[in-house]
Amino acid sequence: MSFANAFTARLGTHPIIQAPMAGVATPELAAAVSNAGALGSLGIGASTVAQARQMIEQTQALTDRPFNVNVFCHAPAVRDAAREQAWLRHLQPLFDEFAVEPPAALDEIYKSFATDDQLFEMLLDTRPAVVSFHFGLPSAAQLQAFKQAGIFTLASATNLPEALQIQQLGFDGIVAQGIEAGGHRGMFDPQAVDERLSTSVLVRLLANHIDLPIIAAGGIMDGQGIRAALDLGAAAAQLGTAFILCPESAANQGYRANLKSPRAAVTRLTATLSGRPARGIVNRFIEHAERGGVQPAAYPLAYDAAKQLNGAAARAGSDEFAAHWAGQGAPLARQLPARELVELLVQEWQGL
Structure with a gap:
């Protein structure tokens, strides 16, 4: 089975992930995306543990489909x-x-996941289908605990050395974040030299050196972009900016006006x-x-x-x-309800 088929079969979704977007993604957005057959996401890096639990439980009440919960794992x-x-x-x-x-x-x-044991315990308790990491990696013991709980794990990489660390630790997949991506760059060390690889170059580089499913992220806005990412060797594509104009997002009117x-x-x-x-x-x-x-x-x-x-x-x-x-x-960016946007992305990706 190809990585693409293995990835989508494991989660039962289209090869489309709505990016977590802390502060913008809501339970309503994540649930609508997941209910439409893609993988919705919540970004809880800017939330307290109590707020994060509430967001996860709200999403679980709105969908019985898998969704992703993303945490920040930066050094203090x-x-x-x-x-x-x-x-x-x-x-x-x-x-x-x-x-x-x-x-x-x-x-x-x-607060970083790296120093927040309560956040770790809360995720094990609520058991979202997917947990993803940005800015760094958890400990080997924490990752093993997630895997034992049946949670699919992802981590962001902006270059090959980061991806190799992710693979060595035992993650289930890698989000290859190209320089085109909006929001925070997931580099482990912000002081390190950044080659600023494009999404296409990074996906090809990882496809040639990594034995894990790769999720392409950065600059992908439509089904044609999704198809191109899959052709490059990605198992799925992650789209963030494409979902900001959805009515289910938390973007305010000023944000929406600028984006339009x-x-x-x-x-x-x-x-x-x-x-x-x-x-x-x-x-x-x-x-x-x-x-x-x-x-x-x-x-x-x-x-x-x-x-x-x-x-x-x-x-x-x-x-x-x-x-x-x-x-x-x-x-x-297109202004559509999340379900309609996912349906359109699938049609474009499949060339319908």
């Missing part, structure tokens, strides 16, 4: 008071614009919003933050500053300081 931030204060001073003019004071200090607003406008054609990979490289629609925050050569605070400390600034801007009616993550295929 290395604190550097001088760097953090320099970053806040750099953002001071933006806070001044809205007549609010920047925070006196930055908080590590997102010419601004969607201008995205940038930047660490300024969160402290880690991530691709989003260029806005005033990114333009200001990238001037002057000031190093952002570490992830997720920089995100604390950006979110507080965006909160002040939003109260004043501005969306110019929000993280509107989007991939390079953003101009191809």
Whole structure:
């Protein structure tokens, strides 16, 4: 049996995954995608354990089909008071614009799976069909526990060395994240040299060296893109930006308006919003933050500053300081209910 057939047979889905998209994916979106025959996903990296449990249980109440739960597995931030204060001073003019004071200090607003035993236990208790990892890998003991619980495991890789680590640890599949992808780049070490491989090159590279199912991710927006990824050797394709305009997503009106406008054609990979490289629609925050050569605070400390600034801007009616993550295929986004979008993707992929 081919990897493609083995992957879809194991989960009983089309070779289509809705990307987790923490903060955008909802139980309603994940369930609608899964009910349509693809694999829906939840991103819980920005949630507390209690919030994550509620999201999983809500999704389980809306579908009896498999869905994926994604966690952030980053190394905790290395604190550097001088760097953090320099970053806040750099953002001071933006806070001044809205007549609010920047925070006196930055908080590590997102806890990593790597340091959260309660999250690990909650996932074993709720047992989603799939658990996936971004930014790094769990321990061998944790991975074995998931496998013993019958949970299918995935991890993101942006290059061959990361993929080899994933294979060696014993994962069930690899999400090959190309440079075109929206949102956070899954690289294990954000300080390492990034070759910025395209999705097509990365999939072919992994197909020649990896003995696991590969999920292509990055810049895929339609069925033709899915078919191309499968032809390159992927077992499935993961689409994120394609699902943002679905009414079931949590994207607000400003986000949706940007994605439907010419601004969607201008995205940038930047660490300024969160402290880690991530691709989003260029806005005033990114333009200001990238001037002057000031190093952002570490992830997720920089995100604390950006979110507080965006909160002040939003109260004043501005969306110019929000993280509107989007991939390079953003101009191809279509506004459809999730079920209809999945059905259309299947038709396009199959050439119907």
